[in-house]
Amino acid sequence: MKKRIITACLCLAVAGSLGVFAGCSEAPAGASGAEAVAAEGAPALQPTDHAGKFERGGANMCYGCHGNGSLANPQLKGAVIIPEDHYADGSYDSKELDPLRAECITCHPVA
Ligand code: HEC
Ligand code: HEC
Structure with missing residues (x-):
């Protein structure tokens, strides 16, 4: 699937x-x-207030709120957690996104 x-x-x-x-x-x-x-x-659409984010900051910007940090996953309380299958090695422990997922906007356009 x-x-x-x-x-x-x-x-x-x-x-x-x-x-x-x-x-x-x-x-x-x-x-x-x-x-x-x-x-x-x-895949979920990005909320309208996300318009332009990907163009400005790419996957790193998304990661800053939605990704697994050293203190919390997701790093921003209230941001939707990125599924583990988006991570390198399919694991949150890698703290790195699978390169295949780097173009977030392809699958998650802004609403
Ligand atoms: C400043 C923090 C922040 C950044 C940066 C950010 N997001 Fe978000 N995102 C949120 C928050 C908080 C929510 C949940 C609240 C809402 O729906 O507005 C959200 C919601 C979403 C949702 C909707 C999830 C759902 O189930 O409805 C998607 C998809 C998403 N973000 C993708 C992205 C992508 C892709 C990027 C990078 C281009 C990104 N976000 C950057 C904070 C952020
Ligand atoms: C190849 C398509 C694809 C790409 C690229 C992609 N995603 Fe996803 N994403 C999905 C699909 C499909 C789901 C829903 C189910 C799953 O995979 O577990 C999802 C789920 C999510 C969710 C959870 C939404 C929810 O409602 O639970 C977040 C957050 C998310 N993705 C963020 C991102 C971010 C950030 C990026 C870029 C770094 C990204 N995605 C790149 C396909 C993609």
């Missing part, structure tokens, strides 16, 4: 002309990427 969602999102990234992940040819069977995401639960 997760693999398909990720594939769908990466294909959307290509379709959205970011073009970073060239060569994404594995389309989910029987449905367009967008339909697959909708069917399996789309």
Whole structure:
């Protein structure tokens, strides 16, 4: 399930002309990427007050509130915790995001 969602999102990234992940040819069977995401639960949208954040600070800025810090996870009380599958080695202990997740905005556009 997760693999398909990720594939769908990466294909959307290509379709959205970011073009970073060239060569994404594995389309989910029987449905367009967008339909697959909708069917399996789309990633949450960023709240409108997040507009421009990704452009300004990239994944590091997101991490500053949503990520696992030395004192708390998430670092900002009240921020939604990033799922463990977003981390390198699939573990919060790595305190590093999986490079595949770096383009947050691809899967989590601003509402
Ligand atoms: C200054 C702290 C801060 C930063 C920086 C920040 N966020 Fe958030 N984010 C929050 C808080 C607090 C919430 C929850 C409250 C709300 O919905 O407004 C939230 C909510 C969200 C949600 C909605 C989650 C849900 O289940 O509804 C997403 C998605 C999200 N942020 C993604 C991002 C991404 C991607 C970035 C980087 C571009 C980012 N955030 C940067 C504080 C932050
Ligand atoms: C390839 C697509 C993809 C990318 C890139 C991605 N995410 Fe996600 N994200 C998801 C999906 C799908 C979920 C929902 C379920 C899960 O994976 O556990 C999710 C869930 C979340 C949640 C929890 C929202 C909730 O309502 O519980 C947060 C917070 C979040 N992501 C933040 C980020 C941040 C910050 C980045 C960039 C560093 C990022 N994501 C990059 C696909 C992505």
